[in-house]
Amino acid sequence: MTFRIDQAFIEQANGAEASALEEDLEALTRNLRRRGIALAPVLAALKQFQVALPSWGVGTGGTRFARFPMAGEPRGIYEKLDDCATVQQLVRATPNISLHFPWDKVDDSAALKTYAQALGLGFDAVNSNTFQDQAGATQSYRFGSLTHTDAAVRDHAIAHNIECIKRGAALGSKALTVWIGDGSNFAGQSNLTTSFERYLESMTAIYAALPADWQIFIEHKLYEPAFYATVIADWGTSYAAAAALGPKAKCLVDLGHHAPTVNIEQIVARLVHLRKLAGFHFNDSRYGDDDLDSGSVDPFRLFLVFNELVDATARGAAEFAPAYMIDQSHNVTDPIESLLSSAVSIQRAYAQALLVDRAALAEAQARNDALGAHNILKAAFNTDVSPLLAEVRRLSGGAIAPLKTYRASQYRHYKASERPAAAVAAAGIV
Ligand SMILES: [Mn+2]
Numbered sequence: 454m455t456f457r458i459d460q461a462f463i464e465q466a467n468g469a470e471a472s473a474l475e476e477d478l479e480a481l482t483r484n485l486r487r488r489g490i491a492l493a494p495v496l497a498a499l500k501q502f503q504v505a506l507p508s509w510g511v512g513t514g515g516t517r518f519a520r521f522p523m524a525g526e527p528r529g530i531y532e533k534l535d536d537c538a539t540v541q542q543l544v545r546a547t548p549n550i551s552l553h554f555p556w557d558k559v560d561d562s563a564a565l566k567t568y569a570q571a572l573g574l575g576f577d578a579v580n581s582n583t584f585q586d587q588a589g590a591t592q593s594y595r596f597g598s599l600t601h602t603d604a605a606v607r608d609h610a611i612a613h614n615i616e617c618i619k620r621g622a623a624l625g626s627k628a629l630t631v632w633i634g635d636g637s638n639f640a641g642q643s644n645l646t647t648s649f650e651r652y653l654e655s656m657t658a659i660y661a662a663l664p665a666d667w668q669i670f671i672e673h674k675l676y677e678p679a680f681y682a683t684v685i686a687d688w689g690t691s692y693a694a695a696a697a698l699g700p701k702a703k704c705l706v707d708l709g710h711h712a713p714t715v716n717i718e719q720i721v722a723r724l725v726h727l728r729k730l731a732g733f734h735f736n737d738s739r740y741g742d743d744d745l746d747s748g749s750v751d752p753f754r755l756f757l758v759f760n761e762l763v764d765a766t767a768r769g770a771a772e773f774a775p776a777y778m779i780d781q782s783h784n785v786t787d788p789i790e791s792l793l794s795s796a797v798s799i800q801r802a803y804a805q806a807l808l809v810d811r812a813a814l815a816e817a818q819a820r821n822d823a824l825g826a827h828n829i830l831k832a833a834f835n836t837d838v839s840p841l842l843a844e845v846r847r848l849s850g851g852a853i854a855p856l857k858t859y860r861a862s863q864y865r866h867y868k869a870s871e872r873p874a875a876a877v878a879a880a881g882i883v
Pocket residue numbers: 672707734780883
């Protein structure tokens with residue numbers, strides 16, 4: 454018997470929160486009305502918002518040093534889907550799951566799809582993995598994959614990516630995300646030009662295998678595991694590759710994959726302008742690719758990213774349909790709790806961005822009123838939108854207080870006895 458949180462339990466928990474929510478929502482509605490902001494369109498936009506969950510995010514992550522497993526962790530893709538469904542049940546904004554192959558490989562894709570559908574889940578972009586060797590592999594990625602000097606290794610990596618497309622197509626996915634760890638640890642180790650040329654050649658072969666309605670997302674990352682030079686290190690290289698490949702290729706922005714002081718919202722603006730923004734891997738960081746919970750370190754930056762996205766939508770930017778996904782490593786928390794709170798943080802940044810008075814902002818910018826313009830952004834950022842987010846969850850059947858309701862359900866306690874410890878697949882830090 455698999456424990457699931459009963460919908461009646463959520464309704465009951467909501468009952469205890471309802472009157473406080475009503476009061477807070479009334480106060481916020483009055484506040485927004487004074488500022489000339491209508492609630493209905495904001496609520497409607499929030500109801501539409503979805504961010505995908507990473508299958509590997511429901512397991513305890515790890516660092517380069519260690520992983521500290523917790524009781525009740527999912528032991529395979531079916532149990533991962535159970536946990537993702539629990540997140541979705543409580544927040545109602547995460548109905549799609551992003552799989553990672555071969556970690557989530559199954560023999561029967563149809564059975565997996567049916568199981569997911571029964572839980573109300575679908576599948577987002579699938580991710581390939583050529584940054585580690587799998588048991589029994591005939592080629593090694595020690596010195597690279599799609600950019601390897603040996604054509605046999607490149608072909609092996611290309612074949613894996615094409616297999617990911619086929620597996621994803623069987624599940625209803627529409628995109629392949631490619632991140633490679635290829636690069637060099639020593640100056641002189643690789644030729645900086647030819648390694649990129651080999652990447653383009655390999656990606657061209659993968660691109661040719663995309664179904665008509667598929668896209669390929671190129672994920673760049675500044676460094677790690679290649680600490681001297683990474684082949685796809687920045688958005689410029691990613692854009693060059695996407696432009697060379699064709700219209701189905703776009704650039705994916707993982708918030709942690711930049712130098713600490715880089716202006717990510719400006720990169721977002723550039724990719725929107727170039728019609729090449731694929732979407733996001735959301736997380737937060739303080740030093741590098743820390744994969745911390747979204748909005749936990751710098752919620753203002755997350756807001757500024759969403760400000761660009763809402764601005765692009767308001768302007769009717771062409772070919773603009775970014776995919777949103779969480780990509781985090783949960784080292785010291787219950788992963789479900791981190792995903793619940795991260796999904797809410799991402800929605801919060803979006804809601805705040807929806808409150809920006811764009812006409813007033815454009816006017817202030819035209820007048821070169823620097824502080825006036827800044828204060829318009831700050832007024833939106835400083836608005837506590839918690840009641841709005843709770844109301845959207847309540848209207849969709851979710852929990853007014855997701856974390857509190859999750860803890861009260863004792864979900865993890867039940868899973869600890871249902872899922873005796875077993876060897877768990879490696880954590881994903883990409
Ligand atoms: Mn990522």
